[in-house]
Amino acid sequence: MITTITFNPSIDRMYRVSSMNIGEVQRVVSAKATAGGKGINVTKVCKILQEEPLAMGFLGGYNGEFIKEELRKLDIKNKFTKINQETRNCLNIITDDKVSTEFLEKGPILEDGDLEKFENDIKEVMKSTKILVASGSYCQNIPLDYYEKIGNLCRENNVKFILDTSGEALKVALKSKPYLIKPNTDEIKQLLNIDIESRDEVISAGKKLIEMGAENVCISLGKDGMIYLNAEEVYEAKVPKIEAVNTVGSGDSTIAGFSVGILRGYEIEELLKLSNACGISNALNIETGFVILEEVEKYKDLVKVTKLS
Numbered sequence: 001m002i003t004t005i006t007f008n009p010s011i012d013r014m015y016r017v018s019s020m021n022i023g024e025v026q027r028v029v030s031a032k033a034t035a036g037g038k039g040i041n042v043t044k045v046c047k048i049l050q051e052e053p054l055a056m057g058f059l060g061g062y063n064g065e066f067i068k069e070e071l072r073k074l075d076i077k078n079k080f081t082k083i084n085q086e087t088r089n090c091l092n093i094i095t096d097d098k099v100s101t102e103f104l105e106k107g108p109i110l111e112d113g114d115l116e117k118f119e120n121d122i123k124e125v126m127k128s129t130k131i132l133v134a135s136g137s138y139c140q141n142i143p144l145d146y147y148e149k150i151g152n153l154c155r156e157n158n159v160k161f162i163l164d165t166s167g168e169a170l171k172v173a174l175k176s177k178p179y180l181i182k183p184n185t186d187e188i189k190q191l192l193n194i195d196i197e198s199r200d201e202v203i204s205a206g207k208k209l210i211e212m213g214a215e216n217v218c219i220s221l222g223k224d225g226m227i228y229l230n231a232e233e234v235y236e237a238k239v240p241k242i243e244a245v246n247t248v249g250s251g252d253s254t255i256a257g258f259s260v261g262i263l264r265g266y267e268i269e270e271l272l273k274l275s276n277a278c279g280i281s282n283a284l285n286i287e288t289g290f291v292i293l294e295e296v297e298k299y300k301d302l303v304k305v306t307k308l309s
């Protein structure tokens, strides 16, 4: 089974406006609220890919109830730890020229006992988990090394750990040798404090992350596809040109593609085709963390995978 952890879920609120004029009244053309946060997006896409994932993390207040209800409608299994503070909102404003501007709240503060409750549940769930995906920011006052702790738990239980987070939390977690990480170039620049201009620089940065502990690294490059590498091999995936409408959640959809492909035992080429096709399908749809199965099938054949070394 694929289990996902979202420590900081959100109601993702999307506003479509014709243009963004700071300091002026804006009339919203259409609005949509969905259950979000990176790990929840991964879960939704795994479900569309016809797996039966389990979603875990923290939920609280009215927003937490909303997310539970959305997951119920999608028939997604979940085992969230209930907390007292309100789950956050994240706002994505999309203008007619398809430019996204995101406002991400910090999220709730945990109280005594919340982490312990979560820990008891995750230990129980490990027994039936093959792949554990942990994605996104921490909500407030989670210890910086908590992803490392989850990574170690995965190792002890022979569970493949896929981690999609950034900054210091990622740096520390590399010590637990995650099976796969998926930074984008901005996240790598920030993490390694370097500039990246060329493909060779992307590959060198990926190699550095392997030296720091990751087993496999996928560096997602938006419309330029991705570079995927481990200690032995380097691959490039090129994607076709598309009319993207909302790329928020494409990274999460990519992770869903990886999780499902790894669970099904796909070879690297097929794995990269599936994960990129999921990112593409998400970008073609206005909803965040959403893909269409037929679209994924179509784009899988249009992704070009090359072994570079």
Ligand SMILES: Nc1ncnc2c1ncn2[C@@H]1O[C@H](COP(=O)(O)OP(=O)(O)OP(=O)(O)O)[C@@H](O)[C@H]1O
Pocket: 183, 184, 220, 221, 222, 223, 224, 225, 226, 239, 240, 241, 242, 244, 247, 248, 249, 250, 251, 252, 253, 254, 275, 276, 277, 278, 279, 280, 283
């Ligand atoms: N404009 C685009 N055209 C084609 N494919 C895209 C586009 N944007 C994203 N993708 C696909 O989705 C994958 C992930 O996208 P991206 O690199 O933007 O992830 P990300 O930065 O982690 O996104 P987010 O954090 O918003 O979920 C890419 O590797 C690619 O396969």
Ligand SMILES: O=P(O)(O)OC[C@@]1(O)O[C@H](CO)[C@@H](O)[C@@H]1O
Pocket: 008, 010, 012, 036, 037, 038, 041, 090, 091, 102, 104, 135, 136, 137, 138, 248, 249, 250, 251, 252, 288
């Ligand atoms: O604050 P985080 O956890 O880093 O990111 C949160 C978020 O931007 O990520 C998803 C898109 O990837 C959205 O569902 C959500 O709003």
